[in-house]
Amino acid sequence: MPAKRPADRNKPPCQKPQLEGVKIDSSALVPWIRGFRLVGEIVLATVTLISASILSPASMALQSKDEPPTSNIPTLVLTQVPVSSRNQASNQETITAALDRPLGLQPSFLGARVVIVSPDGQTRVLSEGFHSACDPDISLDGTRVLFAGKKDLNSHWRVYEIGVDGTGLRPITPEGQEARNPIYLSTLFTLDSPQPWFTIAYVGCENTLSELGLPASSSLYNIKLDGTELRRLTYNPNNNFSPFQMWDGRVIYAAEQHPTEPGEAYGVRLFAIHIEGADVELYAGEHGRRFKDMPCATANGLVVFVESDKPSPALAGQLACVHESRPHYTYRKLTDDPDHVYLYPYPLHDNVLLVSRRTADGKGTAGVFVFDADKLACRQVFDNPDHDDLQARPLRPRKSPDGHSTVVDTTAKTGVFYGMNSYIANDMMQPHLTPGSIKRVRFVEGVLQTTNTYTPATAKGMLPVPRRLIGEAPVEADGSFNVEVPANTPILLQTLDQHGLALATSGWTWVQPKETRGCIGCHEDPELVPENEYVLALRRPSNKLTLPPEKRRAVVFRADVARIFMNYCSSADCHGNRNNPLFLPLSSERPSEADLERAYSALMTPEDNQNPNLQSLPLLKRGKYIDQGRARTSWLVWQLLGTNTARPWDNTTENQKRPARKVMKMPPQGKTRALAPEELQTIIQWIDLGAAFAMPEEHADGKHAVAQDK
Numbered sequence: 001m002p003a004k005r006p007a008d009r010n011k012p013p014c015q016k017p018q019l020e021g022v023k024i025d026s027s028a029l030v031p032w033i034r035g036f037r038l039v040g041e042i043v044l045a046t047v048t049l050i051s052a053s054i055l056s057p058a059s060m061a062l063q064s065k066d067e068p069p070t071s072n073i074p075t076l077v078l079t080q081v082p083v084s085s086r087n088q089a090s091n092q093e094t095i096t097a098a099l100d101r102p103l104g105l106q107p108s109f110l111g112a113r114v115v116i117v118s119p120d121g122q123t124r125v126l127s128e129g130f131h132s133a134c135d136p137d138i139s140l141d142g143t144r145v146l147f148a149g150k151k152d153l154n155s156h157w158r159v160y161e162i163g164v165d166g167t168g169l170r171p172i173t174p175e176g177q178e179a180r181n182p183i184y185l186s187t188l189f190t191l192d193s194p195q196p197w198f199t200i201a202y203v204g205c206e207n208t209l210s211e212l213g214l215p216a217s218s219s220l221y222n223i224k225l226d227g228t229e230l231r232r233l234t235y236n237p238n239n240n241f242s243p244f245q246m247w248d249g250r251v252i253y254a255a256e257q258h259p260t261e262p263g264e265a266y267g268v269r270l271f272a273i274h275i276e277g278a279d280v281e282l283y284a285g286e287h288g289r290r291f292k293d294m295p296c297a298t299a300n301g302l303v304v305f306v307e308s309d310k311p312s313p314a315l316a317g318q319l320a321c322v323h324e325s326r327p328h329y330t331y332r333k334l335t336d337d338p339d340h341v342y343l344y345p346y347p348l349h350d351n352v353l354l355v356s357r358r359t360a361d362g363k364g365t366a367g368v369f370v371f372d373a374d375k376l377a378c379r380q381v382f383d384n385p386d387h388d389d390l391q392a393r394p395l396r397p398r399k400s401p402d403g404h405s406t407v408v409d410t411t412a413k414t415g416v417f418y419g420m421n422s423y424i425a426n427d428m429m430q431p432h433l434t435p436g437s438i439k440r441v442r443f444v445e446g447v448l449q450t451t452n453t454y455t456p457a458t459a460k461g462m463l464p465v466p467r468r469l470i471g472e473a474p475v476e477a478d479g480s481f482n483v484e485v486p487a488n489t490p491i492l493l494q495t496l497d498q499h500g501l502a503l504a505t506s507g508w509t510w511v512q513p514k515e516t517r518g519c520i521g522c523h524e525d526p527e528l529v530p531e532n533e534y535v536l537a538l539r540r541p542s543n544k545l546t547l548p549p550e551k552r553r554a555v556v557f558r559a560d561v562a563r564i565f566m567n568y569c570s571s572a573d574c575h576g577n578r579n580n581p582l583f584l585p586l587s588s589e590r591p592s593e594a595d596l597e598r599a600y601s602a603l604m605t606p607e608d609n610q611n612p613n614l615q616s617l618p619l620l621k622r623g624k625y626i627d628q629g630r631a632r633t634s635w636l637v638w639q640l641l642g643t644n645t646a647r648p649w650d651n652t653t654e655n656q657k658r659p660a661r662k663v664m665k666m667p668p669q670g671k672t673r674a675l676a677p678e679e680l681q682t683i684i685q686w687i688d689l690g691a692a693f694a695m696p697e698e699h700a701d702g703k704h705a706v707a708q709d710k
Helices: 026-033 557-568 593-603 635-641 677-688 696-701
Strands: 076-082 113-117 123-125 132-138 144-150 158-163 179-184 199-206 217-224 240-245 251-257 267-273 281-283 291-297 302-308 318-323 340-349 352-359 367-372 377-382 387-394 414-419 440-446 467-474 481-486 491-496 502-505 516-519
Touching: 076 132, 113 144, 132 387, 144 179, 158 179, 179 240, 199 240, 217 240, 240 291, 251 291, 291 340, 302 340, 318 340, 340 367, 340 387, 352 377, 352 387, 367 387, 440 481, 467 481, 467 491, 557 593, 557 677, 635 677
Parallel strands: 113 132, 132 179, 267 291, 414 516
Antiparallel strands: 076 113, 076 387, 113 123, 132 144, 144 158, 179 199, 199 217, 240 251, 251 267, 267 281, 291 302, 302 318, 340 352, 352 367, 367 377, 414 481, 440 467, 440 491, 491 502
16 A cells, blocks of 8 residues: 555645644654564554644734733843954854855854843853854753853864853863854663763864865764764765754754755755764755754744745844644744844744844844744844844753664664655656666765865866765565665665666765664655555565775766777767767777867756756756766767656756757667667766766876776
């Protein structure tokens, strides 16, 4: 039987859902499901959705006549940024800028300080002796504060802990790592420790490139309060930031995400993981504006965040929310205020939050406000005219989120991915996926590059995050697969048809060491509930795709593909003719580096009149002959296979539709021998992996890497 969808998933947010018989949403179930090899042991629960009132329509205008009371505002801890520092980030912060936001678009926290503000407005500096300090978080018992600090201008950002009375200052994160955005976490229980761990999460800067080629990315980390057991939690090769722990123990955070398929858009989305980095999943769906940041959860079940249509240096935007009971289908705006923008929401009580607000024109300073998400009312509680007052938290004890038990074992080198049914997909794909049309699943590694391996002088034809084959595994007749893969590695999944063409490509994901991760389908509705079925792939041991990194195959033009064109297409009566629209100067037995680059550039000729919004993205650029990352839509592949292999979901909008092109089987019959199956697969894999010219190390050592016939 197919997986079940909640019956009311298509209802707009302003309508109440049909509550009868609705199963619990998959975002809540998946953490329980994952790790079970016997899916038949999964018990699917049904519940009545609560708090349906959040879906009722409401005016977006803030009503000053209905302001929330402020008599119960406790003492606050917050960050004060001098007005003189606003938008004056030092060149020495260009690397650490990525710690907070993608593209380095953040206000400068240089010269900022962490202060305690009493209910009567009196302030006391908590970060005395620091050149800069920000990102405060309060311990569960309300007696200690985490913050990020710089001792002097040239030192690293580092996470410190201090008592609220100003005593007991100590560093927690390693001295040489840039670290920001710390949060206290609930207890973590491991298999090999008799006592629970008390840890924090924070954002650490990586010395690796993002997919846009920017010289820094950032990841979430976990570390014990005594500074031991440092673990990286996220392996998205871009920027990950703004962690917040929910009551159920999961950490929600914002992450930069690039599109992998037509119709998708670049943006910052919300994700959730467990505190040891397992079970990553999309949170809050695709509704609302493209850039979502600064999530937090209220006591009454709202997940509130800041959203905007584009990244801005001020980080500010409008407030929006989802309900934790159905985060993918309960989106609604909380503000649509042309005069003000909002930053750093944080729960106070019920559905009331602390938030910073300033005027949209940037004049004046940001003050601290109380915002009632039910009444849509906002009232100022504090504003220092010489500072922007940001990141306010109530200084008081709070209830501990649920603890978490983990099977993650850092001594292990692999984890397991299993899929229950690859034919379960989104509404565009699923009607066109017939039984037997998915043959295999491909696992692709994102190879992280240090910032000194990618420069404008060496970057031509290379991806900032090169891709390398981990391997392929069979998909069973019921659509299931079960694969053991390297842990702590950025991974893309691609389902393949009978030609080996990728039908779809996932976003970046990973497994932690010894983790077993399961998914229901491929690009499926995130609120699907799986049937209680013992799928075929789980009845056997996992396929092992566990080659060490040095043995994984990188398929690139220079070393793997150029030889094929030399052997089949470079004669004077073919593409070796200068008058041919696709001239490939590869007739020499050992073509020069310049000829290789000219041939590659010719193959990568961009298509005319394509969407300008795609030009700055690492992939999704459409070409006359090759679409990077999508062999199935590449005219070159159509010619080699003798048929148009584009799928119905590749032409879902007018912007994606392309003019018809005549397809002729190449090479022409009788002119030369046909490509061997493995040669055709090499070209398909090359394009599906991004159609790179070379791997960075090939350019670094300048070696001549064109493979020769054996």
